[in-house]
Amino acid sequence: xxxxxxxxxxxxxxxxxxxxxxxxxxxxxxxxxxxxxxxxxxxxxxxxxxxxxxxxxxxxxxxxxxxxxxxxxxxxxxxxxxxxxxxxxxxxxxxxxxxxxxxxxxxxxxxxxxxxxxxxxxxxxxxxxxxxxxxxxxxxxxxxxxxxxxxxxxxxxxxxxxxxxxxxxxxxxxxxxxxxxxxxxxxxxxxxxxxxxxxxxxxxxxxxxxxxxxxxx
Amino acid sequence: xxxxxxxxxxxxxxxxxxxxxxxxxxxxxxxxxxxxxxxxxxxxxxxxxxxxxxxxxxxxxxxxxxxxxxxxxxxxxxxxxxxxxxxxxxxxxxxxxxxxxxxxxxxxxxxxxxxxxxxxxxxxxxxxxxxxxxxxxxxxxxxxxxxxxxxxxxxxxxxxxxxxxxxxxxxxxxxxxxxxxxxxxxxxxxxxxxx
Numbered sequence: 459x460x461x462x463x464x465x466x467x468x469x470x471x472x473x474x475x476x477x478x479x480x481x482x483x484x485x486x487x488x489x490x491x492x493x494x495x496x497x498x499x500x501x502x503x504x505x506x507x508x509x510x511x512x513x514x515x516x517x518x519x520x521x522x523x524x525x526x527x528x529x530x531x532x533x534x535x536x537x538x539x540x541x542x543x544x545x546x547x548x549x550x551x552x553x554x555x556x557x558x559x560x561x562x563x564x565x566x567x568x569x570x571x572x573x574x575x576x577x578x579x580x581x582x583x584x585x586x587x588x589x590x591x592x593x594x595x596x597x598x599x600x601x602x603x604x605x606x607x608x609x610x611x612x613x614x615x616x617x618x619x620x621x622x623x624x625x626x627x628x629x630x631x632x633x634x635x636x637x638x639x640x641x642x643x644x645x646x647x648x649x650x651x652x653x654x655x656x657x658x659x660x661x662x663x664x665x666x667x668x669x670x671x672x673x674x675x
Numbered sequence: 676x677x678x679x680x681x682x683x684x685x686x687x688x689x690x691x692x693x694x695x696x697x698x699x700x701x702x703x704x705x706x707x708x709x710x711x712x713x714x715x716x717x718x719x720x721x722x723x724x725x726x727x728x729x730x731x732x733x734x735x736x737x738x739x740x741x742x743x744x745x746x747x748x749x750x751x752x753x754x755x756x757x758x759x760x761x762x763x764x765x766x767x768x769x770x771x772x773x774x775x776x777x778x779x780x781x782x783x784x785x786x787x788x789x790x791x792x793x794x795x796x797x798x799x800x801x802x803x804x805x806x807x808x809x810x811x812x813x814x815x816x817x818x819x820x821x822x823x824x825x826x827x828x829x830x831x832x833x834x835x836x837x838x839x840x841x842x843x844x845x846x847x848x849x850x851x852x853x854x855x856x857x858x859x860x861x862x863x864x865x866x867x868x869x870x
Contacts, residue, residue, distance in 0.1 A: 487706070488710050488713075491707060491710050492710065492714065495711075495714075517704065517707060520707065521700060521703050521704070521707075524703055525700075525703075605692060606692070606696060609692050609693055609695075609696040610696055610699075610700075613693075613696055613697065613700060621700070624697050625697055625700060625701045625704065628694050628697045628698060628701070629697055629698045629700070629701025629702070629704075629705075630701060659693070662693055663689055663690065663693060666689050666692070666693060667689055670689070
């Protein structure tokens with residue numbers, strides 16, 4: 459019984475977390491998720507009245523951070539936590555991963571509340587996206603990784619409704635009828651859902667194509 | 676879908692890459708749901724274990740509390756009965772009645788009254804006992820017998836209400852005069868159990 463209560467998992471540093479997430483270490487992934495959840499709950503609890511909204515903000519922010527790490531936008535350079543800037547150079551990060559998560563969550567929350575993306579953290583967002591029209595691809599040694607990153611960024615920019623429909627359809631393999639059932643009153647008819655899904659995919663594809671073109675890929 | 680030299684997936688057109696990344700996003704969402712469920716499951720089992728531990732502790736405490744009361748039961752000691760020839764005395768008859776009815780506090784009150792008086796009489800007799808005075812010796816003997824009998828009833832009632840300290844003190848007093856200890860073995864066993 460005592461062992462059951464004393465069964466405490468070991469802690470990991472941010473450097474270990476980044477390395478673990480990049481090599482898909484499930485133990486570290488789960489540990490970081492739990493840590494992020496606890497930190498989010500203790501820091502954000504009071505501003506949410508709606509549990510679903512809180513869950514959505516956390517999920518979106520966590521996936522964004524997780525994806526940035528997996529796509530090596532955040533990586534370890536000389537044993538230091540670094541983030542890639544516009545000029546493709548990695549600069550040491552001045553804040554922890556959980557601070558980044560909170561910054562993502564705050565933006566997500568503001569966007570959700572006001573439907574306007576606000577820039578408030580220069581380090582996190584000021585240099586976070588690549589400038590359009592820059593032929594950075596030539597300098598980038600892993601084109602596949604860059605393409606993935608561009609697609610991920612575009613997916614994160616689409617509305618939560620679009621992201622839900624596309625994820626249900628393409629990842630979970632749900633039929634339109636099943637998606638109608640899951641989303642309930644959010645779609646009035648099957649035809650409406652079908653056209654929404656097509657429109658979401660078309661918009662996403664246009665954005666991705668445009669960005670890829672800007673990078674000369 | 677092919678792989679390049681470094682073993683990474685090479686995704687052909689935009690549609691395919693978008694679907695690929697949507698699937699990756701879906702995988703992450705599913706994984707997060709699993710962790711959330713696991714976490715809430717862990718909480719459930721931790722609270723369940725805590726509740727079980729608390730229940731066990733409570734039963735152990737109750738058992739400990741009951742164990743002293745059960746000393747008499749464990750040792751198989753019968754309810755003391757004041758000798759019938761003494762039952763003509765109403766106070767003694769009352770003690771018998773109280774013990775049989777389980778009215779231990781009443782039995783204690785009655786026993787204390789009698790013992791206080793009896794202890795004083797014995798003290799006086801011991802002070803003025805004349806050697807060879809058979810009647811006086813008989814009365815002293817009879818008083819000591821009654822005193823011992825009442826004290827045993829008193830001890831029994833004290834143990835039943837868990838008044839351990841007083842019971843121990845009275846047991847030691849009871850065992851002082853071996854010749855009047857009708858329940859010596861039981862008293863010694865009780866002393867061991869309570870001490």
